[in-house]
Structure formats: structure tokens, C-alpha cells
Amino acid sequence: MDSPLDSFLVTFLQHVRQGETGYVQGPQATRLAERMEVQPAFVEALYVSARMRTLIKPAYRQGGKMHWQVSELGEAFLERHGNPSPATAADQPS
DSSP states (O other), X not given: OOOTTHHHHHHHHHHHHHSTTOBOTTXXXXXXXXXXXXXXXXXXXXXXXXXXXXXXEEXXXXXXXXXEEEOHHHHHHHHHTTOXXXXXXXXXXX
């Protein structure tokens, strides 16, 4: 079942996917909110929704700092919404 947040979650997950280090709460949330033209609290709601739906998964950088990456379920979600991963898109015939 689709959620009213799904189109916003697509944008959020694309942002997470594009980041070299994934997603870290804080400054990234503020920049993403500005880019999406929404309040930072809305980006926080997207983060919580993505986390609760397991569309993102925790990962750890050297030094133990946690960040978030798109999970396999998140990649499937993006694909269902017309946003396949770059690797999957490259495998498709043109």
C-alpha cells in the first residue's frame, strides 16, 4: 500500500544513495530541507519513516561514527517507484 509520504521518501532515499558517506542526521537534514523547500522537521519525519520501514540501514565509518545507507528493501522501494539503482539501470538494455 502506498503512503502519502512515498514521493517524498523517494527524494530522501535518492539523497541518501547519492551521498559518499550515506546520510548523517544534522547538517545534511538542513541542506536537504532547503533543497526540498520543506521544514527540517519534515526531513526528520522522512528519516524516521524510512528507518521504521527499514528502507535505510545503519553503517559505521572508521572511528565508529554511524551513518545511514539505503537498504535492500529501500533499493526495491526506489525501483518500484521508477528509480532503479545506477548499477541496475546500467544492466538494462537500451
